[in-house]
Amino acid sequence: MRMFLAIVVCKLLRFVGRLVGKGSSLPGQYALKICPDILQKVKLPSYIIAVTGSNGKTSTVEMIAAILRKSGKTVVYNEEGSNQIEGVATLILCNSSLGGKMRGDVLLLESDERYARLSFRWFHPTHFVITNLYRDQLTRNGHPEWVYDAIAPAIHPDTTLVLNADDPLVSCFARGHEKVKWFGVDRCSISTEEHHGVYHDGARCPACGGAMEYEFYHYEHIGRYRCPACGHHRQDADFSVTSLDLEAGKLTIGGETEISLAFRSIYNVYNILAAWSAGSLAGVDRETMASVINNYILKNGRMVQFTLGRRHGTLLTSKHENSVAYDTNLSYIRAAKTPCTALIIVDSISRKYFTGETSWLWDIDFGLLNCGEVKQVILCGRYVNDLALRFDYTGIPAEKIVCYDTVAQAAAALRESGNEELYVVTCFSDRDKLLNLVQREQ
Amino acid sequence: MKVTILHLYPDVMNLYGEYANVAVLCRHLEALGVEADVQTAGEDADFSTADFIYMGAGTERKQKYVLAAAPRQAEGLRSAVERGAAVLFTGNAMETLGASVSSAAGKVWPGYALADFTTVETEKRSPADVVAVSTLWEAPAVGFMNKCSVTRGAATPLFSELSLGFGNEEEHGAEGYVSGNVFATHITGPILVKNPDFTDLLIRRLFARKNWTVPERLPVLPHEREAYAVTLRELRGRIGREG
Ligand SMILES: [Zn+2]
Numbered sequence: 029m030r031m032f033l034a035i036v037v038c039k040l041l042r043f044v045g046r047l048v049g050k051g052s053s054l055p056g057q058y059a060l061k062i063c064p065d066i067l068q069k070v071k072l073p074s075y076i077i078a079v080t081g082s083n084g085k086t087s088t089v090e091m092i093a094a095i096l097r098k099s100g101k102t103v104v105y106n107e108e109g110s111n112q113i114e115g116v117a118t119l120i121l122c123n124s125s126l127g128g129k130m131r132g133d134v135l136l137l138e139s140d141e142r143y144a145r146l147s148f149r150w151f152h153p154t155h156f157v158i159t160n161l162y163r164d165q166l167t168r169n170g171h172p173e174w175v176y177d178a179i180a181p182a183i184h185p186d187t188t189l190v191l192n193a194d195d196p197l198v199s200c201f202a203r204g205h206e207k208v209k210w211f212g213v214d215r216c217s218i219s220t221e222e223h224h225g226v227y228h229d230g231a232r233c234p235a236c237g238g239a240m241e242y243e244f245y246h247y248e249h250i251g252r253y254r255c256p257a258c259g260h261h262r263q264d265a266d267f268s269v270t271s272l273d274l275e276a277g278k279l280t281i282g283g284e285t286e287i288s289l290a291f292r293s294i295y296n297v298y299n300i301l302a303a304w305s306a307g308s309l310a311g312v313d314r315e316t317m318a319s320v321i322n323n324y325i326l327k328n329g330r331m332v333q334f335t336l337g338r339r340h341g342t343l344l345t346s347k348h349e350n351s352v353a354y355d356t357n358l359s360y361i362r363a364a365k366t367p368c369t370a371l372i373i374v375d376s377i378s379r380k381y382f383t384g385e386t387s388w389l390w391d392i393d394f395g396l397l398n399c400g401e402v403k404q405v406i407l408c409g410r411y412v413n414d415l416a417l418r419f420d421y422t423g424i425p426a427e428k429i430v431c432y433d434t435v436a437q438a439a440a441a442l443r444e445s446g447n448e449e450l451y452v453v454t455c456f457s458d459r460d461k462l463l464n465l466v467q468r469e470q
Numbered sequence: 471m472k473v474t475i476l477h478l479y480p481d482v483m484n485l486y487g488e489y490a491n492v493a494v495l496c497r498h499l500e501a502l503g504v505e506a507d508v509q510t511a512g513e514d515a516d517f518s519t520a521d522f523i524y525m526g527a528g529t530e531r532k533q534k535y536v537l538a539a540a541p542r543q544a545e546g547l548r549s550a551v552e553r554g555a556a557v558l559f560t561g562n563a564m565e566t567l568g569a570s571v572s573s574a575a576g577k578v579w580p581g582y583a584l585a586d587f588t589t590v591e592t593e594k595r596s597p598a599d600v601v602a603v604s605t606l607w608e609a610p611a612v613g614f615m616n617k618c619s620v621t622r623g624a625a626t627p628l629f630s631e632l633s634l635g636f637g638n639e640e641e642h643g644a645e646g647y648v649s650g651n652v653f654a655t656h657i658t659g660p661i662l663v664k665n666p667d668f669t670d671l672l673i674r675r676l677f678a679r680k681n682w683t684v685p686e687r688l689p690v691l692p693h694e695r696e697a698y699a700v701t702l703r704e705l706r707g708r709i710g711r712e713g
Contacts, residue, residue, distance in 0.1 A: 163485075166485070166486065166597075166616060167597050167614065167616065168597065170595050170597075170616070171485055171529050172529075173529045173530070173531055174529070174530075174595070226487075226489075227484050227487075227489075228481060231481040231482060232481070232482055232532065232535065234531075237531070237532075237534075237535045382599075382708055383599055383614070384599050384612070384614070384701045384704045384705050384708075385599065385614040385659070386664075386697075386701070387486040387487045387614060387658065387659030387660055388486075388487065389487070390486075390487025390489070390490045390659070390660055390663075391486075391487050410700060410704070411697075411700065413693045413696040413697035413700055414693075414697045414700075414701075416692070416693040416697075417663060417692075417693040417694060417697050420497075420691075420692065420693065421490070421493055
């Protein structure tokens with residue numbers, strides 16, 4: 029009876045909320061008050077796929093949804109990204125009958141560690157995809173081991189873990205867990221024997237603290253590793269990228285399926301592979317998956333094309349406080365084949381909370397911009413001095429670097445002079461400050 | 471003129487870009503015509519030639535790797551300090567300088583025991599911007615901390631009070647530890663980049679240890695003072711809004 033009432037209230041509030049343009053968490057909040065264990069009582073679909081990780085969650089979930097829908101399945105997922113328990117309750121209950129049965133073949137959830145801890149008490153995913161754990165918004169989330177320790181107790185023994193075999197910390201989730209599927213990228217054109225990047229979070233074995241040995245790295249601490257002290261090592265993958273030519277934008281999955289990349293980055297390759305793995309485990313055939321993933325252009329548009337004066341520009345959305353996201357985009361610029369200008373904006377560090385913390389600038393490998401085709405680097409925003417200070421330690425010649433206090437000043441200068449390609453790297457919190465001053469292309 | 475810098479555990483105790491503290495100190499020394507010889511070491515550290523010893527912040531687990539070797543390294547570190555070497559431990563490296571660190575579950579690790587204080591870890595993290603009143607220089611110190619511990623018994627704090635941030639034992643309370651040339655604070659990240667006055671103080675101490683004449687005016691490097699001023703302004707604005 030309480031369940032019935034909770035579902036009715038949730039649906040009603042959602043209906044009213046939609047009319048007045050309110051968010052999606054309130055209806056779930058009320059439903060949980062009326063019936064605290066409602067998420068345990070509702071009958072959920074036979075596939076519940078959750079995705080977590082520091083980077084690429086949204087992209088991976090979007091591709092999984094596209095694959096499953098193409099195969100004819102009905103997918104319910106938190107497209108609005110409301111991954112708090114209240115938002116998920118709203119999602120589930122609004123898609124349930126009054127008798128408490130959820131419609132749809134698959135419940136797909138983008139989840140973070142806080143969410144995992146709170147929600148998986150009541151129900152647990154059939155498949156839990158964990159893509160990677162890196163330094164991400166340390167001011168808010170804590171470090172990767174902290175996040176690991178928050179997720180690990182939330183994992184139910186019946187859940188099939190779908191893990192990135194190439195991430196030594198993520199691989200630890202498999203310890204003592206029976207149902208595990210692995211995905212990974214074989215040695216390929218981008219593999220290196222030396223570690224690249226400003227810091228090395230894979231230097232020590234996450235299981236025992238011993239010095240880790242790497243056969244090769246793909247990027248950061250992702251690669252083929254083995255700990256001589258305790259034996260923790262990269263597992264053989266169930267789903268593999270068997271060859272990859274990033275420059276040509278081609279990869280092969282499982283030795284036979286060729287995929288073209290719309291966005292040529294190794295991170296995109298991992299997201300595709302994670303989506304492929306989840307799709308396979310949900311029973312989708314290779315041809316269907318390939319047809320969706322081939323040249324897949326993400327809807328959550330992190331890349332924006334525009335014109336500013338005589339320049340063509342590309343904005344690559346990064347996340348402040350996330351050096352891997354920055355390094356991705358800096359590598360992309362480094363691969364440019366024509367002369368270009370790079371614009372870096374740090375004005376508000378976060379749009380969700382206040383902080384003056386700029387330590388993360390030192391974790392970003394800005395030295396990647398020290399290359400022939402990058403003719404000029406423009407820095408701007410409230411924290412331009414911190415940026416300039418960081419760039420003093422990159423080896424980029426000082427005469428290539430120009431600083432402006434505001435985004436508007438930088439945009440005006442770029443409009444006035446030059447016709448080289450412009451690449452902009454900044455965060456969601458700052459990107460509109462530039463995009464409002466340019467002509468966007470569709 | 472040469473200064474030997476020993477950077478301890480740069481591979482694991484480097485969670486918030488702490489390597490920048492060593493880099494910026496080298497820049498300042500070079501601007502004074504001093505050669506900086508940076509040595510890096512972990513469990514096998516040799517403290518005998520070091521003029522300045524630095525360790526940054528790490529994860530709780532990685533700090534325990536450091537603590538596992540601390541008792542047998544303690545003698546080497548102590549004699550370096552007795553010879554007048556300067557020491558700066560930041561973030562949870564500070565905790566290792568004390569008598570012990572205990573996990574929330576009650577497991578105890580002895581520290582370098584250069585100071586009497588003890589630390590107990592908590593199950594909650596307290597990330598916070600920091601504005602701190604120093605006991606040694608005039609301008610407020612700025613920075614960030616992300617601690618999950620309480621430190622008791624630090625009789626001589628480096629900062630007398632905080633207008634933002636968590637002190638050793640409580641919010642806004644006294645923070646860090648200083649004794650002679652030994653400096654410690656739970657502020658993480660590039661604290662010397664963010665606080666040029668602190669860098670200058672260390673330079674003066676290093677010159678004094680070497681019996682070199684300290685120049686009247688220390689070099690001012692580009693962007694450092696400006697960056698400091700912006701951060702202080704932003705953080706003070708926040709205090710104003712919340713207070
Ligand atoms: Zn190991």
